[in-house]
Every structure is written in structure tokens, then in C-alpha cells.
Amino acid sequence: MKRLPAQNIAEDTDFLRNKLKLKSLEVKQEFQKKYPSIDLSKIRQYSAHIIGAGALTGTLLFAPLAGTLNLPQPLEIINSIRHLADTTSSDFPQKLLVDSIAKILPERPGPLALTQEKALEQIFSQIIGIKTKANLEGEHLNTTYGLIGVEQHLKRYPGDSVANHGPYYEEGMAPGLGAWGYFAPSRENLSKSLEETEKWYAAVQTLYLPDWSKRVKYLREWYKYRKVLIVNTKNGNAMVAATADSGPAAWTGRHFGGSPEVMEYLGGSK
Numbered sequence: 001m002k003r004l005p006a007q008n009i010a011e012d013t014d015f016l017r018n019k020l021k022l023k024s025l026e027v028k029q030e031f032q033k034k035y036p037s038i039d040l041s042k043i044r045q046y047s048a049h050i051i052g053a054g055a056l057t058g059t060l061l062f063a064p065l066a067g068t069l070n071l072p073q074p075l076e077i078i079n080s081i082r083h084l085a086d087t088t089s090s091d092f093p094q095k096l097l098v099d100s101i102a103k104i105l106p107e108r109p110g111p112l113a114l115t116q117e118k119a120l121e122q123i124f125s126q127i128i129g130i131k132t133k134a135n136l137e138g139e140h141l142n143t144t145y146g147l148i149g150v151e152q153h154l155k156r157y158p159g160d161s162v163a164n165h166g167p168y169y170e171e172g173m174a175p176g177l178g179a180w181g182y183f184a185p186s187r188e189n190l191s192k193s194l195e196e197t198e199k200w201y202a203a204v205q206t207l208y209l210p211d212w213s214k215r216v217k218y219l220r221e222w223y224k225y226r227k228v229l230i231v232n233t234k235n236g237n238a239m240v241a242a243t244a245d246s247g248p249a250a251w252t253g254r255h256f257g258g259s260p261e262v263m264e265y266l267g268g269s270k
Contacts, residue, residue: 002226025094055206094236098125101233109255110145117144124229127240139222142208146255148230152264154178154245156198168260179206180224201244202228203257208250230258232266239265 100123104116112120117134124132134144152174153165162173183198184190206212206223223243231238241262248254258266 007208016143048089055099072195083255093127097123097231097236097238098233100127101231105145105233109143111147112144114179120144124238130229130238130240137222139219141204142210143255147253148256148258149248149252149254150256151201151245151248153260154183154198154201156183156190157185157195158182159187164259168200170263171260172244178242178244180204180220183244197242197244198227199259200239200241201259202230202241203247204228204243205248205250205255206246229243230256230266236269237266 069171080185101120104119104123106112106116112134119133121132124130134140150171152171153162153168154267155177156172160173165173178198178201183194204223210221224245227240228243229238229240240261241258245257248257
């Protein structure tokens with residue numbers, strides 16, 4: 001007996017729905033194989049951890065971007081900061097920092113022009129007293145202004161567990177080692193300095209440097225534990241972190257990563 005049109009549509013709809021369910025399960029399983037540390041049920045939580053931040057580090061020199069506005073000279077920047085300082089309470093240096101960098105940064109995160117980076121170097125030196133270089137010894141990250149998100153704790157030595165990384169247990173432990181392996185061969189050999197390095201670490205996208213594959217041996221050592229200044233451009237919180245991992249992956253939409261402790265301090269983890 002020939003099926004009615006309505007019956008055909010209903011059966012076809014059920015067939016397509018079942019195929020979509022199977023495809024969804026296949027995609028989820030494949031995703032979990034590639035990225036076991038990410039819980040898809042908490043994907044909104046991961047997204048909420050992303051904040052706008054700028055990181056200046058010693059690292060390929062950018063040519064000035066087309067259409068970049070003429071920026072003030074260093075002396076003008078210093079005078080402007082002094083004026084803002086006179087009209088801003090010294091109890092709120094974060095506001096002074098936010099107001100100052102807002103005049104330099106573009107609306108959207110991305111590579112900065114050389115003039116913009118130089119202006120930011122002046123601002124950081126004058127307001128927080130830290131001398132930074134976007135280009136150091138000829139090395140430069142692909143971008144110094146981008147999005148940063150929370151990373152997991154790194155294994156510091158064989159047998160290390162998340163129980164040793166309190167009080168921020170929620171983020172868990174990275175399933176693999178950091179870009180430079182263990183920080184120490186054993187718990188007994190973990191110095192206070194190395195403990196602090198993992199605690200306050202940053203991840204930068206070294207793997208995406210244009211000459212990484214050609215100079216991997218040199219660059220790997222050059223970036224190991226290299227100090228970077230990370231600034232939350234929304235609230236003015238700033239801190240110095242140590243580069244201890246490579247990432248995040250480009251598909252995340254982020255440019256930098258920070259340990260749970262780093263993100264808590266910056267104001268982006270919780």
C-alpha cells in the first residue's frame with residue numbers, strides 16, 4: 001500500500017533526527033579524544049573565563065598598521081599621565097592605568113603597531129614602574145594584545161596531583177606536561193622558585209611563530225620561563241608571570257593563557 005505524504009514526512013523526520021543524534025555523539029566522542037581536559041557541559045563556563053588582556057614580553061617586529069592614528073610622543077604621554085595622576089586618587093592606580101592605555105589600544109584585540117607598543121612601554125614604566133619591551137633581542141610574539149583565558153595546573157614533578165595545588169582545585173590538572181616538561185625531577189627537587197614559576201605561569205603561542213620550526217631549538221630555550229607583564233585592560237590589574245607553557249590552540253579564539261592563580265589575580269577566573 002502506498003504511504004500517505006504525511007506519513008512519509010513523519011518517517012523522514014524521525015530518520016533525520018536519529019542521524020543527527022548519531023552524528024552529534026560521534027562529534028562529541030571525537031572532541032573528547034582530542035581534548036580530554038575540556039568538559040563540554042561547562043563550555044559556557046570556559047567562555048566566561050576569557051577576558052581582554054595585553055601582554056608585553058621580550059619576543060618579530062610589526063610594521064605600523066595601515067590607518068593607525070598618530071600617537072602622542074613619549075613626553076606627551078608622560079605629561080598626560082602626570083595630569084591624570086594629579087586628578088586621580090593614588091589609591092586607585094588601576095584606574096590611571098586603564099584610562100592611559102585606553103587612549104592607545106584599538107577597539108578589538110590584535111597585533112599592535114610599533115608606535116602603539118612603544119607608547120604602552122612608556123605607560124607601564126611610568127605608572128607601575130616596570131620596564132617592558134615588546135621586542136627583545138629581536139624576538140616578538142605574533143601579538144601583544146589579545147584575549148587570555150584560564151589554564152589548568154601543570155604537573156611539576158612525576159606523581160604531582162591537583163591535591164597539591166590548592167586552593168584552586170576546580171580547574172584541575174592538565175592531562176599532559178607543560179611545553180617544557182616537568183619543573184623538577186622529583187618533589188624533593190622542587191625549589192621554591194620553581195614552585196612559584198608554575199603557580200604564576202603564562203601560556204604564549206610560540207608554536208605559531210612564523211620561524212618556530214626553523215629555530216625551534218633556540219626559541220624553545222629563549223622562551224622558557226621568560227617573564228611577561230600581563231595587564232587586564234578592563235580593571236587595570238597587572239602582574240608579571242613566567243612563560244611555562246605553549247598555547248592556547250588557535251581554535252579557542254584566545255591568544256594567551258594564565259594559571260588559575262594568575263587569572264584569579266587579574267580578575268578573570270571566577
